[in-house]
Amino acid sequence: MMNFDERAVVFRCEQDWLYGILSLPEQAASKGVLIVVGGPQYRVGSHRQFTLLARHLAAHGIPVLRFDFRGMGDSEGDARTFEDVEEDLSCAIEKFLTEVPLLSEVVILGLCDAASAALFYAYQDRRVTGLVLLNPWVRTDEGSARVYLKHYYTARIFELEFWRKIWRGNFDYVAAVQSFSRTIGTILTGREKAAARFKENARDKSCSSAPLPERMYHGLSRFKGEVLLIISGRDLTAQEFSDLVQDLPEWQKLLASPQVSRLNLLEANHTFSRREWRDQVAARTTEWIQGETISGNM
Known part of the structure; x- marks a missing residue:
């Protein structure tokens, strides 16, 4: 030192x-x-x-x-x-x-x-x-949705407070389903496009708009x-x-x-x-x- x-x-x-x-x-x-x-x-x-x-x-x-x-x-x-x-x-x-x-x-x-x-x-x-x-x-958007699905939703399943809300009737099933559906939709629509776009842009070193x-x-x-x-x-x-x-x-x-x-x-x-x-x-x-x-x- x-x-x-x-x-x-x-x-x-x-x-x-x-x-x-x-x-x-x-x-x-x-x-x-x-x-x-x-x-x-x-x-x-x-x-x-x-x-x-x-x-x-x-x-x-x-x-x-x-x-x-x-x-x-x-x-x-x-x-x-x-x-x-x-x-x-x-x-x-x-x-x-x-x-x-x-x-x-x-x-x-x-x-x-x-x-x-x-x-x-x-x-x-x-x-x-x-x-x-x-x-x-x-x-x-697609990457954020995927990581949220993989790391947030999975963790929630094992949280005690999550099951307490369901047991007490405080869980909003409609909002949860809508949120989950939006997440899945973002992943499905963005995944293939992202992979194809990456391969195309990888060949273009000057692609400033990628x-x-x-x-x-x-x-x-x-x-x-x-x-x-x-x-x-x-x-x-x-x-x-x-x-x-x-x-x-x-x-x-x-x-x-x-x-x-x-x-x-x-x-x-x-x-x-x-x-x-x-x-x-x-x-x-x-x-x-x-x-x-x-x-x-x-």
């Missing part, structure tokens, strides 16, 4: 000022981590997860920059979705390299739709040599760096990604590449809210960045 400093940084992105926090070790490695934030939150992260992660990495000699996208947190500008943050990422990396002159490689770490944004961007920037993807967001999973596949297939994929066992977003991979040989082949390492935290939720899960993510990310092998489930 080593000492590190933290200081605020500010930089321009087009006409707006963006704000972030740099965690800089006293002896910084040449590979640093840019933490990008998913969803409507800012650089601290849920239950301070990104602050704690940045400090853990910095204490192990890895410089870290975490920042707010335009329109979020302290940063200026209009809010935007994860599909429109490429310029923000480029400007943040430029600032990172300016603040840490010895830095020669950048790893982007993102949770949920920030992982998706990282996949859209990384292959276009040679400075990015690694990705840490936590519970990537691949949401489609659905989210196809565009993420293109981004990962074109990225030449190393990837650490971290999946939570108790998270519907993660389950949707895992189900997608199971259904598509193209994804399976891609993730079987030697450049991809995986860590499955079987009991963790979407944001790794318990300390033990956060610590596991931090420790494995540190080891991976420092070149150690990661394998197996936890």
Whole structure:
């Protein structure tokens, strides 16, 4: 463990000022981590997860920059979705390299739709040599319906409260049947179309209008760096990604590449809210960045 400093940084992105926090070790490695934030939150992260992660990495000699996208947190500008943050990422990396002159490689770490944004961007920037993807967001109507059927309805059958509602006569059978029917209908109408569309779009590297999973596949297939994929066992977003991979040989082949390492935290939720899960993510990310092998489930 080593000492590190933290200081605020500010930089321009087009006409707006963006704000972030740099965690800089006293002896910084040449590979640093840019933490990008998913969803409507800012650089601290849920239950301070990104602050704690940045400090853990910095204490192990890895410089870290975490920042707010335009329109979020302290940063200026209009809010935007994860599909429109490429310029923000480029400007943040430029600032990172300016603040840490010895830095020669950048790893982007993102949770949920920030992982998706990282996949859209990384292959276009040679400075990015690694990705840490936590519970990537691949949401489609059909995929959401399937994961809801597989993981929600099945779990409900074994819940005591579910049977208590039926016993007390408080269960709305009509609403339940309607909801279940809509879920099945979405799956049946979308499954074949999705498979056919994926095969067609997989041949078109420039298909910017393709659905989210196809565009993420293109981004990962074109990225030449190393990837650490971290999946939570108790998270519907993660389950949707895992189900997608199971259904598509193209994804399976891609993730079987030697450049991809995986860590499955079987009991963790979407944001790794318990300390033990956060610590596991931090420790494995540190080891991976420092070149150690990661394998197996936890």
